[in-house]
């Protein structure tokens with residue numbers, strides 16, 4: 269997922285993203301240049317004060333006083349302008365980070381469930397939290413000081429040559445050494461920080477997965493191996509961080525040597541030039557002061573490069589995510605009031621180069637009709653069901669509602685017509701009300717309770733001490749499997765969808781709960797078209813038609829009696845089922 273884009277590409281893309289804020293950016297750069305110039309005026313004023321006011325026969329207090337007043341006014345102006353500029357940059361930064369976050373969320377929302385199958389949740393969490401936070405830090409603490417440091421150095425080089433080109437040339441050798449060290453540091457730190465971010469994402473992924481699967485960890489006594497694995501990831505993260513910090517300290521030492529060396533060389537050469545009147549005392553003093561002023565931006569650049577490298581690595585990853593092609597784009601069409609849901613010549617494969625899981629499938633579910641999908645394990649029933657609910661798109665053919673290709677339909681229109689009820693994993697942390705309102709945010713408490721009552725869960729709701737405010741836990745873990753099903757079915761009633769695609773629960777519900785859930789399914793799906801992946805014979809028998817999925821397609825379709833009479837695959841499946849039970 270990492271995009272190997274060049275830093276220039278990164279900068280251009282970022283500037284293009286900032287387009288709506290370009291006037292503010294231009295103003296901020298102008299303010300920055302002005303404040304940098306005022307901050308550098310001090311030694312120049314001092315030079316004037318020394319050469320014109322102090323050196324000579326008699327000190328001229330007028331010159332010194334005027335120099336003092338000028339220095340003070342410039343310093344105050346610089347302070348005021350830098351406050352304005354800080355405010356402006358803060359706003360631009362906040363806007364940029366918000367824009368990036370919302371684009372990332374929008375992009376991820378346009379992805380199919382297949383994308384989430386292959387992209388660990390931890391990686392997405394890391395993009396939206398750690399990476400965006402790194403950018404926020406960089407904007408506030410990195411970009412402005414970095415630009416200021418660079419501007420200061422550019423102005424300083426110009427000033428040093430203007431003061432004395434001979435002394436400026438003396439500094440050329442240490443400056444060249446410094447430049448070489450900076451180029452090396454930039455290269456080395458880029459890969460070091462990309463590794464740091466990769467290690468952080470690894471740790472977050474593992475942590476998320478292990479915590480989400482805590483029950484499995486407990487059930488299979490995997491505590492020790494989980495702790496060992498997490499420690500291993502943590503150690504690798506620490507190792508990557510230490511390498512990055514070591515690089516930084518090497519660079520810092522090289523920089524200090526270069527600065528100290530150039531001051532010593534300037535003092536030696538300056539003394540010789542002064543005795544020959546080639547430079548004035550004021551010029552030499554100003555020159556050394558300017559060199560001391562150079563130390564701070566050069567030193568801070570080493571840290572700022574680190575912050576910016578982190579931000580660039582984060583930005584590269586966020587752009588990488590934004591560059592992943594959207595595989596479930598939203599259409600613009602609304603849907604007619606009534607219609608059949610049909611698969612027309614549908615083919616599907618999970619990845620390029622893999623064999624087709626489904627090919628040339630035709631299946632129509634008319635309004636109000638109940639169709640059961642049966643077939644051997646791995647035949648493609650779930651895949652077909654997910655395609656019918658547009659959890660992802662077919663690789664060939666079309667899935668249509670009232671003859672409209674689902675790819676052309678708005679997400680809202682589709683979800684209010686076709687809803688998929690999976691076996692589990694449909695609830696999120698929060699209250700019962702929060703989970704029910706996920707499908708209809710404007711529903712009143714009365715409507716929520718009504719939906720639960722209509723699937724036979726009214727008594728259950730009344731027995732809950734917290735009522736609709738009851739917390740369901742992560743993934744609904746505080747509810748039983750049967751209760752989770754009831755909530756999912758109540759959602760179908762709230763949505764008032766026309767077609768329900770249902771993966772019938774197989775998890776070991778006790779007989780009482782199983783009957784309750786069966787009754788809830790009947791209540792929630794009455795008067796709606798249903799496509800059910802059937803695991804129980806009673807569900808199969810009660811269907812209007814049964815589609816036998818086998819070898820990548822619908823092998824047989826008809827009523828229970830028709831298919832039995834035909835004596836084909838369905839008859840064989842029923843015989844196998846009856847022998848088994």
Ligand SMILES: Nc1ncnc2c1ncn2[C@@H]1O[C@H](COP(=O)(O)OP(=O)(O)OP(=O)(O)O)[C@@H](O)[C@H]1O
Pocket residue numbers: 385618625643644645646647648649650651652
């Ligand atoms: N995310 C995936 N990536 C790659 N292959 C997959 C994926 N999901 C399913 N498959 C493969 O697609 C084929 C059909 O799977 P599917 O889950 O649709 O079958 P099924 O009939 O529902 O099986 P079951 O009755 O066991 O649930 C299988 O060979 C399966 O291994």
